[in-house]
Amino acid sequence: MVASTNHEMTNHWKSQTGFLLAAIGGAIGLGNIWRFPFEAGQNGGAAFVIIYFAFILIIGYPLLSAETMLGRYGKQGAVTLFGHVAKIEGKSSNWKYIGWFIASSAFITCSYYSVIAGTTGAYAYEAISGGLTAITPEKAVELYDSYQTSPIKLALWHGIFMIICAVILSQDLNNGVEKLTTIAMPIFFALLLSLIIMAAVIGDFAAGVNFLFAPDFSKVTVDVVISALGQAFFSISIALGIMLTFGAYLPQDISITKSTFIICLADTMVALLAGLCIFPIVFGFGMEPNVGTGLVFNTMTVAFGQLEYGNVVALAFFALLSIAGVTSLIAMMETLVSYLNKFRGMSRQKAAITVSGAIFVVGLLSAFSSNVLSSVTIMGMTFLTFFDWWVNQIGLPVGGLLMAIFVGWVIKKESVFAAYGVNEKGIDKIYFLIRYFCPIAVFVIFVSQFL
16 A cells, blocks of 8 residues: 655755764753763662663664664654554554654653753853852752742743744754754764863762772662663653654665664763763762752752862853753654644744744643642652653653564564665664564563552
8 A cells, every 4th residue: 555655754864974963962962961870870870871771782772773764664753654654554544643652752751851951051051150159069959949949930941942942943954953963962072071071180080980880780679670771762762753753854875773873872972971970070079979860950060169160160061961952852843843844734933933832831830840830749740750750651661662563563574674775784683673572671671660
């Protein structure tokens, strides 16, 4: 059965470098720099890192390549792609609901992710204005609380990030997403490497390395394994529709397996480098690594405040986080913008404004969850905590599981191999992992959290 090609993507990446930088920018985000360190800190350090890396290699990489392959095969964004491909393969139209499920995960993620990203922007402003100079632990907590208890401050910075995303996404693929990431990612890596050198000079680098690379498996529990899987999925953005949409723009001559391996490698390296940036400072200044989300906003600001040029270092650090936040947001939002543009006849500008506006409104629930809506809970969690739990513990594993089943058992094997490309190597091994290992592994780990 042949499906209509009227809504297929016609734009393409200008180059493989442009695609890789955009994909790496989408994968590398606050999950690597904000979330990874406190997850590692709370879950046994190196033991967590090893489990996380194993999941990236044997589950994350095959699924990321499968997601990219699906995008190139269907040439549509996440919302409509599964229904489109199912129609081509002569399968049930009900498979389209996977796309809607994945798109909903992306939307929910953007809504609370933008609030956190906005806070990093606020702290960059605090660094510029001198608000972090000689800051004490008590003052750091007060500063953080001054934002968390202020609905106006959180909403304002959340809105600023949505405006930035709307402006970028109103441009076409090459002048918007591709151009931004081509400029932003080199700056990101330069800042990260500079901060690691700084951490090695002023912090306890040996203690940071030991924490990240000397495992204590006595701390490993089912919860740690679940957290590592969720972090692996969140970190490389599996089942958030990014690579489905980016893959739809991918020319046939670009290798999917090589590209996705580079993306996974770059993403994992950034997570480890972020740890080498943060933990030496934490240990060097006699602080605790397992303080949760406050690790970045409280602990690091105190360390920066004790340096002679601490405001400059703090500005670089929070600028790093802000860049990561923006590149990830626009990658997730491109899925929704492309849908409105292709299927609802909206211009790119109108689609970008619509998506950004909707995310801003829903994101207010997260912005207000630590202040005016703090008494409103779902399953005992505030809105932001619940959204984060839902995406990481439910949305991404279920989306990844359904995607693996779709690629491994619904699409014909020859169609999968053709979409990967005839010159790709190692497809048999990757296909085996997608068809058999990934669904079983994700299902077992997913179910175990409820037992």
